[in-house]
Amino acid sequence: MAQEPNDTSIDPLWYKDAIIYELHVKTFYDSDGNGMGDFRGLIEKLDYLQDLGVTAIWLLPFYPSPLRDDGYDIADYFDVNPTFGSLNDFRALLDAAHERNLRVITELVINHTSDQNPWFQKSRRAAAAAAAGAIEPGYGGDIAYKDFYVWSNTPEKYKDARIIFKDFETSNWAWDPVAKAYYWHRFYSHQPDLNFENPAVHDAVEKVCDFWLSMGVDGLRLDAVPYLYEREDSNCENLPETHEYLRKLRAHVDAKFPNRVLLAEANQWPEDAAAYFGKGDESQMSFHFPLMPRMFMALQMEDRFPIIDILEQTPSIPENCQWAMFLRNHDELTLEMVTDEERDYMYRVYATDPHARINLGIRRRLAPLLANSRRKIELLNTLLFSMPGTPIVYYGDEIGMGDNFYLGDRNGCRTPMQWSPDRNAGFSRANPQQLYLPVTIDPEYHYEAVNVENQQKNLSSLLWWTRRVIAMRKNFKAFSRGSLEFLNPDNAKVLAFLRRWENETIVVVANLSRFAQSAELDLSRFAGYVPMEVFSRNLFRPIRKSRYVITLGPHAYYWFALQAPTDARRASKKRVVPTIKAPADLDILLGNSQREQLEREILPNYVRNSRWFGSKARTFRDLKVIEQLAISPDRDGARLLFVELNYLDAPTETYAIPVKIASGEAARQVSQSASHAIIAHFVDSGGAILFDAIWDTTFRSQLFEAIVQHQAIKGEVSDLVGLASDKLEPDHLLASGKSQVFGAEQSNSSMLFDNGFFLKLYRKLEDGVNPDVELNRFLTEHTQFPNVPAFVGALEYRRTKAEPTVVCLLQRAVASEGDVWTLTVDAIGRYYERVLE
Incomplete structure (x- = not known):
């Protein structure tokens, strides 16, 4: 059985904060060179999806099928299409995804089957x-x-x-x-509809649900759910019996598989689509189909009315429910939920070539729909990530892939993912004629120019922009859970609204026009607040009682986080220690399911307020734990974390942060003697704390022993190696003794052992030779120079394809009455006293 998520640490509303990435297995990556993408290929590319920042994968149908409707004609609900791999391969995919904290949502097509079923x-x-x-x-x-x-x-x-x-x-x-x-049949004639008046069908569908959910699938998209029942003198859509059945299915899933999600595909007007939430007892999520075409309409008309009009028609939904937001219904821009006049307008402006039209939609990708305009692509994606709901990104849109609607059906939007400029766009090693569909060779979107490899190298690429906007959205709960309130400036070409959640207030402003515009926003209730542009962290002028004037370039946008007034900021300058709802266990805390909170909130809060952090004036973007090393084999032992800090205005830096969990008396001692070392409090864990492990006697001794005993500590991608001086005396191997933290203000952390040894933990790490260590070692081992503390050993951090980095330096302690920092500060103070006399 595939690995299931750790339910003890799962937020039952995880789908509200999700970023969903939609893909066909066959399109993503071919691992065995047969021209068709497969599960093993997808596993190889999961790290790419994790780096992109998405948190869930929506897999389009992968069941055995005649493939007359791209897999939505299912011939067997209890197996996978052999061209994609085996059931064991799918289980391996689930395990690999869950290890990276990626959820997996699959299709449950229950309205109809293939006629070959x-x-x-x-x-x-x-x-x-x-x-x-x-x-x-x-x-x-x-x-x-x-x-x-x-x-x-x-x-x-x-x-x-x-x-x-x-x-x-x-x-x-x-x-x-x-x-x-x-x-x-409500769709194609080769897809007969199931008869939900028959209880045996209910039982069969429940067995299908149980089969996939017990395997570890995190969510099921209920395809074509409005059409389950038929009744005379009705349009056979959205019937009461359908909602009654959904409540039954939801109760079944909740009872057997908590924290799983049902996503209803109801291509209906807002009021009918919202009905599929029930009272919070039907599907947890539902697609907002009417909004999708109206975002494109508003952009082309340069008028915000289509967006505001449809969202104001959207009823409120239960607290445990969420809209699914998207820019296209996987392989088309569907136009069912527009009027005939609006559909004609959309065809006229977005599908002038009749080949681009199919059914009631337009079979084009995002970039070609927007004439490959980078400004328009960014603007619509910004709106997607700003709207109240869970955003869905279609594979390839993050790099601006093109399409080929001459391939027929909707295959033009299902071409192979473009990984590199190599043969077959890096998708497959097969003969190009063997591919399930040809790669895109349109000159404007040619795979040799538009691909992941090229865009990885260019920090200004659409791929990097998408990564940044996803990361920024995840920083604010207001986007995923907050309320929506429209601001209505006089200029109809400017869309402005508030997203609010608890103490977060985000102002979103978007210029729908191809020309520069200005607008006056009524923000008088926030007088005294300062808008901070979230990407640059630049502060704009404070808000006053009068209207707030803002100017925007063509198709420009802003996300402003409103900062509290100056007095309130000063009052709240004291650091507030954050709380963690996860169990007090480092394995869980550093596992993929909880690491996001640690990286986004807990560690940045601690680092910014630490004495040894030297980049306080820089604009902080994000933090990422790149390695964790267990100094002790004990489960409750300390871990040495290596974290990368990324800035908007400076190169990336790497820091070392040792962490440990303490509870009971140990936690009370840390709180009394070193409250500034507390990183976070655990909720409902008996007063347990996460703290900086240099304040733990056992950890300090373990560092000492790792050096003098030449220990090698293995990590996932790196090692810690202890190096001891050739002149180290044998009795020193056991001489760690008692120790204390040297509390002077400095950029590193220092410890004294029985006044006989001095250990320095370097916080900011740099690859290559450490002159402090090299000079000290040379003078100790190769000269008779007496006026330097004797080198005893060091601890090196070693990674492949990188030079060793010194993490710790161990020296003989020298009797002293202070430190150079204090001496220097005192000398400067006396100098200024003399100047002022």
Whole structure:
């Protein structure tokens, strides 16, 4: 069985904070060179998705299928398409994704099946036997499937139901020559609809759910959910029976698989789509289809009205529910939820070539829809990440991939992911003619120019921009959980609104025009607050009672975080120690499920307020734990963390932060003697704390022993290696003794051992030779120079493809009455006293 998420540390509302990445398995990466993407290939690319910042993967159908509708025609619900791999490969994918804290959402197409599905084959044979007036022995158990589908002797029933795929179908009924009867289908005629009036169908669907959820799948997208039931004198959509069934399915899933999510695909107007939340007891998520085309419409019209109008029509939803927001319904810009006049307008401006139109939609990718305008692409993505809901990114949109609508159906938006300028765009080693679809060679979007490898190297690329905007969105809960309030400046070309959550207030301003615009915002209730532009962290002029005037360039946008007034900031300057809701366990805290809070909130808070942090004046972007090393084999022992700090205005820096958990009396002692060393408090863990381990006697002794005993401590991607002087006396190997932290203000952390040894932990690390260590070692081991503390040993951090980095320096302690820092400060103070006399 595949690894399941650690439910003890899962936020049951995790889907509200998710960033979902949608992909076809066949399109992403081919690991075995057969021209088709597969599960093993996807596993190889999970690190890319983790670096992008997404937190969940939505896999389009991967079941056995005739593939007449790109896998939505399922022939077997309990297996995977062998061209993608095996069930064991899928389990390996789940394990690999969960190890990286990536959720996996799959498709549950329950409205219809393929006509090749064994259920349908049995049903048609049973229907034929029943029509003949006798059940022949050869049909065996087929009779149990007779009513699995909707059969009729006439195609005149349910005449008020619309035909969805008018380009391909003329009726919702199809004649079956085996059953000698008509079967109902809301989509293609090769996709017969299941009969949800039959309780046996309910049982079968529950078995399918159980099969995949027990394997570890985190969510199920319920495809075409409005069409489950049929009734005369209705349009056969959104019927009460459908909602009753969804409540039953949700109760079943919640009882057996807590913290899993159901995502309803209901291509309906807001009021009907919101009904699929029920009272919080149906699906937890539902797609907001009407908003999608109206974002494109507002951009083209240069008017905010389409966006505001549809969102004001959107009813409020239960607290435990969330809209799913997207810029295209996977492989098309669907236009079902617009008026005929609006659809004509969208075709006119976004699909002038008739080949780009399909059914009631436009089969184009994001970049070609927007004429490859970088400003428009950024603007629409910014709106996507700003709207109230969980954003969904379609594979390849993060690099601006193109399409090829001449491939037919919607295949133009399903071409191979473009990884590099190599053959087949780096997607596969197969002969190019063997690929499931050809790579994009349109000159404007050619894979040799538009690919991940090229954009990785260019910090100004769309890929890097997408990473930054995702990371910034994750910094503010207001985007994922906050309220929405529109500001209505007189200039209709400017869209402005507030996102608010607890103490966070974000002002989003977007210029929908291709020309520069100005707008006056009514922010008088925030008088005294200072808008901070979140990407640059630049402060704008304070807000006053009068309207706030702002200017924007063509298709420009701003995210402003409102900072409290100056007096309030001064009052709150004292550091507030954050809290952690996870169990007091370092394995859980440093695991993928909790590391995000540690990197986004806990460690930055501590680092910024630490004496040894020397870059306080720089604009901080984010922090990432790149390695953790257990100094002790004990489960509750300290860990030495190596973290990368990224800035907006300076190169990346690496710091060493030792951490440990203490509870009971140990926690009280740290609180009394070194309260500034407390990194965080654990909630509901008996007063447990996470603290800087240099204030732990055991950790200090372990550092000493690691050096003098030449220990090698293995990590995931690096090692710590102890180096001791050749002149080290044998009795020193056990002479750690008692120790204390040297509390003077400095950029490193120093410790004294029995006044006989002095240990320095370098906080800021730099690759290569440390002159402090090299000079001290040379003078000790190769000269008779007496006026320097004797070198005893060092601790090196070693990584592949990088020079060793010194983490600790151990010396003989020298009797002293102070330190050079204090002496220097005192001397400068006396100098200024003399000057002022």
